[in-house]
Amino acid sequence: MLNTSGTTISPLSVPQRLLLGPGPSNSHPLVLEALSNQPVGHLDPFYIELMAEVQGLLREVWQTSNRLTLPMSGTGSAAMEATLANVVEPGETVLVAVKGYFGNRLVDMASRYRANVRTINKSWGEVFSLEEIEESLIKFRPSVLALVHAETSTGVCQPMIGIGDLCRKYNCLLILDTVTSLGSVPLFLDEWKVDLAYSCSQKGLSCPPGLGPFTMNDRAEEKLSKRIGSVPNWYLDVSLLNKYWGSDRVYHHTAPVNMNFGIREALRLIVEEGLENTWNRHKVNAEQLWKGLESLGLSLHVEKDIRLATLTTVKIPEGIDGKKFALHLLNNHGVEIGGGLGDLAGKVWRIGLMGFNSKKENVDKVLNLFDSELSKFKS
Amino acid sequence: MLNTSGTTISPLSVPQRLLLGPGPSNSHPLVLEALSNQPVGHLDPFYIELMAEVQGLLREVWQTSNRLTLPMSGTGSAAMEATLANVVEPGETVLVAVKGYFGNRLVDMASRYRANVRTINKSWGEVFSLEEIEESLIKFRPSVLALVHAETSTGVCQPMIGIGDLCRKYNCLLILDTVTSLGSVPLFLDEWKVDLAYSCSQKGLSCPPGLGPFTMNDRAEEKLSKRIGSVPNWYLDVSLLNKYWGSDRVYHHTAPVNMNFGIREALRLIVEEGLENTWNRHKVNAEQLWKGLESLGLSLHVEKDIRLATLTTVKIPEGIDGKKFALHLLNNHGVEIGGGLGDLAGKVWRIGLMGFNSKKENVDKVLNLFDSELSKFKS
Numbered sequence: 001m002l003n004t005s006g007t008t009i010s011p012l013s014v015p016q017r018l019l020l021g022p023g024p025s026n027s028h029p030l031v032l033e034a035l036s037n038q039p040v041g042h043l044d045p046f047y048i049e050l051m052a053e054v055q056g057l058l059r060e061v062w063q064t065s066n067r068l069t070l071p072m073s074g075t076g077s078a079a080m081e082a083t084l085a086n087v088v089e090p091g092e093t094v095l096v097a098v099k100g101y102f103g104n105r106l107v108d109m110a111s112r113y114r115a116n117v118r119t120i121n122k123s124w125g126e127v128f129s130l131e132e133i134e135e136s137l138i139k140f141r142p143s144v145l146a147l148v149h150a151e152t153s154t155g156v157c158q159p160m161i162g163i164g165d166l167c168r169k170y171n172c173l174l175i176l177d178t179v180t181s182l183g184s185v186p187l188f189l190d191e192w193k194v195d196l197a198y199s200c201s202q203k204g205l206s207c208p209p210g211l212g213p214f215t216m217n218d219r220a221e222e223k224l225s226k227r228i229g230s231v232p233n234w235y236l237d238v239s240l241l242n243k244y245w246g247s248d249r250v251y252h253h254t255a256p257v258n259m260n261f262g263i264r265e266a267l268r269l270i271v272e273e274g275l276e277n278t279w280n281r282h283k284v285n286a287e288q289l290w291k292g293l294e295s296l297g298l299s300l301h302v303e304k305d306i307r308l309a310t311l312t313t314v315k316i317p318e319g320i321d322g323k324k325f326a327l328h329l330l331n332n333h334g335v336e337i338g339g340g341l342g343d344l345a346g347k348v349w350r351i352g353l354m355g356f357n358s359k360k361e362n363v364d365k366v367l368n369l370f371d372s373e374l375s376k377f378k379s
Numbered sequence: 380m381l382n383t384s385g386t387t388i389s390p391l392s393v394p395q396r397l398l399l400g401p402g403p404s405n406s407h408p409l410v411l412e413a414l415s416n417q418p419v420g421h422l423d424p425f426y427i428e429l430m431a432e433v434q435g436l437l438r439e440v441w442q443t444s445n446r447l448t449l450p451m452s453g454t455g456s457a458a459m460e461a462t463l464a465n466v467v468e469p470g471e472t473v474l475v476a477v478k479g480y481f482g483n484r485l486v487d488m489a490s491r492y493r494a495n496v497r498t499i500n501k502s503w504g505e506v507f508s509l510e511e512i513e514e515s516l517i518k519f520r521p522s523v524l525a526l527v528h529a530e531t532s533t534g535v536c537q538p539m540i541g542i543g544d545l546c547r548k549y550n551c552l553l554i555l556d557t558v559t560s561l562g563s564v565p566l567f568l569d570e571w572k573v574d575l576a577y578s579c580s581q582k583g584l585s586c587p588p589g590l591g592p593f594t595m596n597d598r599a600e601e602k603l604s605k606r607i608g609s610v611p612n613w614y615l616d617v618s619l620l621n622k623y624w625g626s627d628r629v630y631h632h633t634a635p636v637n638m639n640f641g642i643r644e645a646l647r648l649i650v651e652e653g654l655e656n657t658w659n660r661h662k663v664n665a666e667q668l669w670k671g672l673e674s675l676g677l678s679l680h681v682e683k684d685i686r687l688a689t690l691t692t693v694k695i696p697e698g699i700d701g702k703k704f705a706l707h708l709l710n711n712h713g714v715e716i717g718g719g720l721g722d723l724a725g726k727v728w729r730i731g732l733m734g735f736n737s738k739k740e741n742v743d744k745v746l747n748l749f750d751s752e753l754s755k756f757k758s
Contacts, residue, residue, distance in 0.1 A: 002654060005439050009432055009647050011409070012640055014416040015425050024418045024636060030390070035637060036415035037393040039403045039587045041715045046394050053388055060384050073589070074453040077632035078614045109613045202633060208418045210452070210589055210635030233612055234488045235457045251720075253456035254581060256589035257403060258414065259638070261391060268388050275381060336420045341630075 017330070018357070020366055021338035022152050022311055023180070024202035024209050025354040027262075031207050034265040035258050042255040050264055051245060051255075057267035058213050061182060061205075061275065062197065064189040068221060068238060070245045071263055072212035073256050076179045076200030079212025081109050082236040083175045083196040086216070087223045088144060090114035095142035095172075097133065100124050101153035101342045102177055106146045113232065118142065124154045124343040125313070127306050130162045137170040143223075144173045149187070150180035153341040155302045155313035155350065157185060164193025173220055179203065182213060183270050184282045184310045184354055195220045201259070204282075204310060206355030207266035210259045214238075266355075282309040285358045289351065292367040296374075301348050310358075313340070313348040317374075322349055325377045329369055337366070396709070397736070399745055400717035401531045401690055402559070403581035403588050404733040406641070410586050413644040414637050421634040429643055430624060430634075436646035437592050440561060440584075440654065441576065443568040447600060447617060449624045450642055451591040452635050455558045455579030458591025460488050461615040462554045462575040465595070466602045467523060469493035474521035474551075476512065479503050480532035480721045481556055485525045492611065497521065503533045503722040504692070506685050509541045516549040522602075523552045528566070529559035532720040534681045534692035534729065536564060543572025552599055558582065561592060562649050563661045563689045563733055574599045580638070583661075583689060585734030586645035589638045593617075645734075661688040664737045668730065671746040675753075680727050689737075692719070692727040698758045701728055707756070708748055716745070 019026050040047050051070075058069050072079040084106070088094055094115040096106045099122040110117045120136045122128055128147075137145065145167055149158050160176075167174040173195040181187055184204030189197055196216045202209035216224075216238065224231075224238060231237040235253065243250040270278050286309035290300060293314055301313035316322035322339055326349065329335045338350035351366060353359075398405050419426050430449075437448050451458040463485070467473055473494040475485045478501040489496045499515045501507055507526075516524065524546055528537050539555075546553040552574040560566055563583030568576055575595045581588035595603070595617065603610075603617060610616040614632065622629040649657050665688035669679060672693055680692035695701035701718055705728065708714045717729035730745060732738075 003439065003442055003444075004654070005435060005650075009436070009650070011647070012413045012416070012429075012644050014419060014640065016417065017419045017423065019418065019420060021420060024420065024633060026417055027637075032415040032417065034391045036411040037391070038395065038405055038411065039398065039581065040393060040396045041398060041400060041403065042588070044396065044709070044715065050391075056384060057388070060382070063382055065382075074457065074614060075632050075635060078453065078457075081612075081614050105613075112609060112611050112613055114611075200633065202418065208635065208637035209421070209633045210638050230491060232491050232493075233460075234484075234491055235453060235460050236614075253454050254403060254579065254588045256454060256587065256638075258406075258411075258587035259589055259635075261393065265391050268390070271384075271388070275383070330423070336423065 016334055018335045018362065018365065020357060020362060021336045021352050022350045023352060023354060025206065025352060025357045027208050028206040028266060028269055028356045030269065031262045031265045034261040037258065037261055039257040042257060043249065043251065047257060048249060050260065054260060054264050054267065055245065057271060061267055061270055062187060062189045062215060063191065064215055066215045066217045068242060069215040070241065071260065072214045072236060073253060074212050075209050076198060076212045078236060079198035079214040080106065080177065082214050082238065083198055084110050084113050085233040085236050086231055086238045087173055087196065087220055088113045088115045089227060089229065091116060093118060093140055093142040094144045094146060095136060095140050097128050097145065097147045099126060099128065099154065099156065100148065100151035102148050102151060125156060125301050127156050127158045130166065133163055134166050137166055137172065141170065142172050144175060146175040148177040150178065150185060150308050150310065152180045152311055154344065155308045155311045156306045157308045160192045168193060173223060180308065180310050183278065184358065185308065186279050189215065201263050201266065203354045205263065205266040207262045210256060211263050282353065282358045285353050285360060285363050286312065288363045289353060292363065293370065296370055310352060310354045312351045313344065314351060315348055320377050322346060325374065328373065333369055335366065335369060395713055397714045397741065399736060399741060400715045400731050401729045402731060402733060404585065404731060404736045406587050407585040407645060407648055407735045409648065410641045410644045413640040416637065416640055418636040421636060422628065422630065426636060427628060429639065433639060433643050433646065434624065436650060440646055440649055441566060441568045441594060442570065443594055445594045445596045447621060448594040449620065450639065451593045451615060452632060453591050454588050455577060455591045457615060458577035458593040459485065459556065461593050461617065462577055463489050463492050464612040464615050465610055465617045466552055466575065466599055467492045467494050468606060468608065470495060472497060472519055472521040473523045473525060474515060474519050476507050476524065476526045478505060478507065478533065478535065479527065479530035481527050481530060489525065504535060504680050506535050506537045509545065512542055513545050516545055516551065520549065521551050523554060525554040527556040529557065529564060529687050529689065531559045531690055533723065534687045534690045535685045536687045539571045547572060552602060559687065559689050562657065563737065564687065565658050568594065580642050580645065582733045584642065584645040586641045589635060590642050661732065661737045664732050664739060664742050665691065667739065667742045668732060671742065672749065675749055689731060689733045691730045692723065693730060694727055699756050701725060704753065704756045707752065712748060714745065714748060
């Protein structure tokens with residue numbers, strides 16, 4: 001006997017939202033158009049060519065020549081896990097520099113790969129100095145240092161000059177989280193001597209969530225090739241994925257074909273605009289937002305010189321229910337902004353200007369809303 | 380200095396393909412339309428409601444009341460890995476009944492979770508009898524038996540009556556691969572006493588690849604809750620995912636929002652057609668295909684009573700280069716059929732009639748092509 005719910009569900013009707021939170025951000029219309037193509041086979045010659053295009057574009061946007069550059073068939077968190085799963089062996093020391101929510105996630109993940117996890121910590125809203133990094137490398141002598149470039153939970157951008165050199169000096173690999181910087185904030189993976197990095201599709205790339213760009217260089221590949229045990233994660237095992245994304249084209253899993261159509265267009269559009277133009281657009285719009293918020297009497301959580309162009313943390317003024325205000329913007333104005341996470345829960349809003357959404361009209365829109373609506377929430 | 384490729388890549392232009400291979404299959408046009416909506420936030424009240432709809436629809440299509448039913452944010456292989464990752468602890472015996480390529484994949488995955496993996500084997504194209512299953516359960520006393528319902532590599536459908544009862548009798552969990560049966564071949568998870576199951580989005584569901592439906596019942600949940608160590612895979616850890624998909628709605632990872640728009644529509648369309656009507660449509664069209672292929676003088680690899688309605692393995696006649704013929708159909712007629720995998724490489728073609736693509740005009744089209752084109756490839 002068949003069990004049926006008996007209820008009828010109507011066809012999908014999605015409300016229009018302007019996504020100015022921590023991500024997802026809105027997608028470029030051409031990306032959405034790309035997504036809506038009929039799929040092709042994952043071994044179709046057309047698709048094989050598209051895979052190479054995606055890899056080439058990703059290398060350019062990341063400023064790397066890493067051969068092993070590909071989008072993982074999962075979200076950014078899957079790509080994050082892939083970095084650790086592939087290069088960490090049980091018992092090895094992994095040092096995580098924690099200055100926000102996503103540093104803590106790295107700690108959790110690394111421990112599942114049976115690493116000896118050590119941490120250094122900073123207040124949420126601050127960044128690490130070179131001296132602090134060097135001291136900790138001397139103290140813990142890790143095999144891997146994992147660090148977040150653009151902390152989505154706090155809105156800081158970690159200065160990177162010199163960190164890669166320290167990692168080479170103390171013979172450890174450098175993993176960098178670029179989830180909220182890829183395609184929007186200056187990134188020079190090779191110049192910075194980053195060994196592994198990961199990102200997502202739904203922020204600076206203006207594509208829906210669902211793919212996790214991943215890259216590793218020769219140093220990281222060498223560590224992978226010298227593993228004693230196999231990678232304890234089949235889906236994210238780069239040695240298998242490399243046979244599909246490399247020249248062998250051996251079937252691993254059925255690729256998320258349509259999402260790859262989308263990211264191909266997303267990356268193409270960034271390269272078409274010009275990487276420096278894109279970075280500059282994000283900077284200009286963020287500065288306008290900061291100026292506007294401050295002229296409304298609001299305070300920003302992060303010092304200007306380490307502030308992230310893609311994600312701004314705004315202190316919730318005394319007496320305002322931040323959650324209620326955000327819900328009001330969503331329900332009555334179709335605008336999403338984010339609340340605080342972890343140490344900053346209830347203390348800040350998070351306003352994102354990412355990819356396609358980093359434009360003047362969105363800056364004006366959110367400033368106008370803060371101007372006209374916030375006073376209604378004063379107790 | 381910025382490194383730029385300097386090459387210009389043109390806007391995406393995807394060739395039209397009729398996907399009659401082992402998957403992906405073509406998507407329903409309404410699913411593609413759903414995909415192309417602007418994303419909403421993964422904590423948006425609208426999205427939270429949509430998640431519940433997807434869960435309810437999945438339960439109905441799988442014929443289960445399992446609370447923990449959700450699409451993993453990866454392809455079917457991720458969902459496959461999720462079943463093992465969550466309930467297998469190091470050192471436990473996992474028995475895999477291998478009768479094709481995907482059985483071997485289960486073996487590889489289980490070993491990465493440090494299980495004591497044991498196998499029983501059948502020729503590619505056959506199924507296991509109840510007696511064989513019972514003997515092996517007595518011999519190996521596994522904690523988990525993993526089995527493929529619909530083997531995409533061979534085209535067999537494993538009869539399921541009685542297997543779940545044996546697993547309860549010998550106190551082991553039953554994991555079932557329903558990748559090529561969900562939404563297209565009769566499936567009664569609860570009636571069959573299946574403890575964990577997984578599937579994909581790109582076959583019977585007529586959605587692009589990218590999501591991996593996953594379900595586990597109370598028995599499996601109990602085993603998960605009694606684990607000594609944490610799940611050695613952060614991304615697929617159901618105890619964390621349950622906080623997002625359950626009533627707490629705690630952020631885990633940014634959901635692939637658009638793919639979930641797609642699967643919601645895909646599942647809705649199946650329920651709208653009626654599950655039994657869908658199953659019957661697949662059966663009728665497959666039987667037409669079988670009859671037609673045989674009347675062209677071709678032989679089918681699998682005995683009729685265990686033949687899968689979604690995927691037919693056709694023996695490649697003596698003297699024909701199977702790969703060349705398939706490439707000819709793709710390049711000159713826009714029709715994709717599959718070749719053999721593993722033990723059947725070079726021996727069979729695999730013709731899929733799945734979801735939206737299971738219709739009379741596609742049966743006619745593929746039969747006409749075999750009729751008119753195959754003779755050109757005789758040596």
